[in-house]
Amino acid sequence: MISDYKHNFSSHCETGVTSDLLRHKGLDISEPMAMGIGSGIFFSYLPFIKMQGAPMVGFRTTPTKIFKLTTQRLGVKTTVVKKFRDQLEAMDLLDRNLKNGIPTGCQVGCYHLTYLPPEMHVHYNFHNVVVFGKEDGIYHVAEPVLEDTQILTYKDLLRVRFAKGMFEPKGKMYYIESVTLNPDIKKAILAGIKTSVKNMLKHPIPFVGVRGMRMLGRDIKKWPKKLPANQASFNLIQLVRTVEEFGTGGAAFRFIYGSFLKEAGEKLNHDTLLETSIEMGETGNLWREFSIRSGRFVKTRNGSQDDYSLLADIILECAAKEEKIFNKLDKISK
Amino acid sequence: METNSDPVYTDKRHGQYRELFYNYDKTGQFEKSVGFHGETDRVTLQQAWDLFHERIEEARGKVHAGKVSPIVYYMEKNLVDPLNLSMLAGISLWKVKRHFKPRVFKRLSEKTLKKYAEAFNISIEELKNVE
Numbered sequence: 001m002i003s004d005y006k007h008n009f010s011s012h013c014e015t016g017v018t019s020d021l022l023r024h025k026g027l028d029i030s031e032p033m034a035m036g037i038g039s040g041i042f043f044s045y046l047p048f049i050k051m052q053g054a055p056m057v058g059f060r061t062t063p064t065k066i067f068k069l070t071t072q073r074l075g076v077k078t079t080v081v082k083k084f085r086d087q088l089e090a091m092d093l094l095d096r097n098l099k100n101g102i103p104t105g106c107q108v109g110c111y112h113l114t115y116l117p118p119e120m121h122v123h124y125n126f127h128n129v130v131v132f133g134k135e136d137g138i139y140h141v142a143e144p145v146l147e148d149t150q151i152l153t154y155k156d157l158l159r160v161r162f163a164k165g166m167f168e169p170k171g172k173m174y175y176i177e178s179v180t181l182n183p184d185i186k187k188a189i190l191a192g193i194k195t196s197v198k199n200m201l202k203h204p205i206p207f208v209g210v211r212g213m214r215m216l217g218r219d220i221k222k223w224p225k226k227l228p229a230n231q232a233s234f235n236l237i238q239l240v241r242t243v244e245e246f247g248t249g250g251a252a253f254r255f256i257y258g259s260f261l262k263e264a265g266e267k268l269n270h271d272t273l274l275e276t277s278i279e280m281g282e283t284g285n286l287w288r289e290f291s292i293r294s295g296r297f298v299k300t301r302n303g304s305q306d307d308y309s310l311l312a313d314i315i316l317e318c319a320a321k322e323e324k325i326f327n328k329l330d331k332i333s334k
Numbered sequence: 335m336e337t338n339s340d341p342v343y344t345d346k347r348h349g350q351y352r353e354l355f356y357n358y359d360k361t362g363q364f365e366k367s368v369g370f371h372g373e374t375d376r377v378t379l380q381q382a383w384d385l386f387h388e389r390i391e392e393a394r395g396k397v398h399a400g401k402v403s404p405i406v407y408y409m410e411k412n413l414v415d416p417l418n419l420s421m422l423a424g425i426s427l428w429k430v431k432r433h434f435k436p437r438v439f440k441r442l443s444e445k446t447l448k449k450y451a452e453a454f455n456i457s458i459e460e461l462k463n464v465e
Contacts, residue, residue, distance in 0.1 A: 011356060032356075052413065053415060112455070123414050123422065164421060164422045164453070165422045234385060244378065244379065245382075255356035255358055258358060277364070281358030295381055
């Protein structure tokens, strides 16, 4: 049977899934709100982990963390099944949920998702979709980053839920059991901001948060000297792809987070939040400038030391701005 | 974020799908818009894809010249690195790196070839012959 699930087009997979599942239960939480309450803003620079030879730069927290934190803070009762040993058991549990009319979120790998456009067929296992119905052995899937709902066969769904590679999903699934209407939204927002501040400013690992951004800025300056020209430009293009392409809503989630701050500021009538939302928007524009500028010389591979220094300076400026923003937020979230 | 109401990818290698963007304008308003990537974004992202296609073509040339095995070509085509490939196929990293040599690749058993073919989602014949 197919439940009356309403699919909304969203920018990022996990916030989209979270807000849609909550809306289905009657709790109106928008996508930016889910981003803020779930503390989705993050930065990590891991030079020792190489993706196709380029250092890994991450802008998102671990998968399903946004869902977990958002629901926890809104007092929503959920079930998260972390992993299954048996593949058939995972599908049976999903079938049982669908029979009871519960839309269920699943962590999947992108590569074998048949409906995605060709350039999104990458081995990336942090994707989230909602399965909301089954009819004649065909599953109905709400894909947050596409406009319309899609269908998948049993075999295909099994394959994407147990995709192989780095960070395997292992059939992870999650669903909402019951919600409390009229939650304490102020408490939830402040708790979300507090965790974000901790992640960006006070994280014990030096590669994370503002410190990580500074480290990346310093390293970009060294690239043209240390690395051959094609490797340096390849590193840069991978960075730009993570900033703009992987469902970030533009500028590495900064715009989504900015709209969260604005929405929260309007809801709570809070001046500092409104003020920081404007600053966050400006930081987002800086990130955009970074990707546009780096696009200019990547193709020709004749980026000089000056070009790389300029890009590094933009990142360092972003770090300084974000430090200021989160220091302000730190004061109000106490 | 610049958005466009018309499809901008003229390249046949790419599908065309719209995305939801959040953007910020100078008056301090955050807005949502649905559309294709704008001109400036497209140029940047297209360059990234050009770079990948260049790498793939380079790998293809090497395979035809007999310098590396077809596994390298398919690895580049799937945008993975050796470590990721070893996880996908369930073969240890040092073995995967060894299989990059054409001499070693020729002697691989059906069973190992099947593991690679499944990881790349192709048939064994396709794996052996790079077009």
